[in-house]
Amino acid sequence: MNVSFRPHWLLALALPLALIACGNDEPEQRTAFTKFLQTRIVDKPGVHVPRLTADESKAFGEYTTHYAVITDFNGGMDAVVKPLGDLVQKGAVRSLSDVISRRDDIKGVQSGLNDMGAQLQQQRAKADSAHAQLKQPEDLKAVYDKAYDKTVSVPANTFLEVLPQINSTLDSSLKVADYVNAHKAQIEINGPVVKVQDPKVQAELNALLQDLNVQAKTVQQAQVRLQAVMLGR
Template structure:
């Protein structure tokens, strides 16, 4: 008789437990759907509408996005690495270029340009490393199709687009910096033979004038190409 009671108790318990597990599974599914929707909304309304510099998530946002916060971290990590590399090389170089207004500043800015050229020579490797890290993390993702479709667009905007835009600009910027350093070296080697006045420079021989003018022509071609590339990619690099 005891056995019968126990048996009936087990039979009664089984459908109750089955219902419990169904409810639990249903709850998890609903939670994941909510996280998917929150992630898609965040990508569309924050990442896709903003600049390439994207914000980190608050603790509340991490809770809302659930495991998708890890997917978003791929974008944030690349964005931070990319911006850090740019701010140590390309950004200060452009700032220096904007400060050069007179021939004498080719000379006074020469040492700074040499330092910035050294940092610029490391930029390509830094961006390639950051992109390889992002690509590797992206390859491991297993996202639902509706999430992947939006995330892929965000990945292109934050990772692929800026990388592809900057890499060709690095040798162009380096060429401008190298020519500016050459002009500075040229003027320094002339010493007192180069006299600066009225925002210009006076040289002593025709050979000096010819060499200076050739450097200026070379600089003009390289600078115009760099500015054209910057303008063309302004939308991809907008902070």
């Protein structure tokens, strides 16, 4: 009598297992998400963070939340660094007269750059924390980490290297302005023409201006490097 009941028990146990297996879409979602990361981000030049279509979101399932770590950071980074072009333009000087007359503007630009750097560090730390908490199969993790590095770590680190270089140039500008103000009696500025009475003052001022020129070239190189990272050029 007991034997006759065994097939019923086996059927009852097998049915839920079959239903679970049929409902597991993770392998397909992982494959689709991995292919997307590889072809749409890793293989593309520059920093590309496409917005997901409705079909892609459906195909990736829960992995859309993993992609959100990347998209959230890039949205935050874009908002933080958006004023950079205006700040650089505002801090640019074309003559010694500019350096003197726009000292307050330069100090304001430095404050804006410092705030930008602090916000960007916060955005990166938030993304890094979320990234560290992701649970991913090894095959997906290998590709995801490459995509994360390309769209989060590299651009964030590049911006955070460039901002202090811009600030150093502004520091050099302020040193020139302060030196000229401290030696007004020996320095005469008439438009683009600068006359210095004391040879010692002239040598010291030339040294400060040479340092400013070197710093300006460094910033230009940094901007080229930043463009190469973001645009892949």
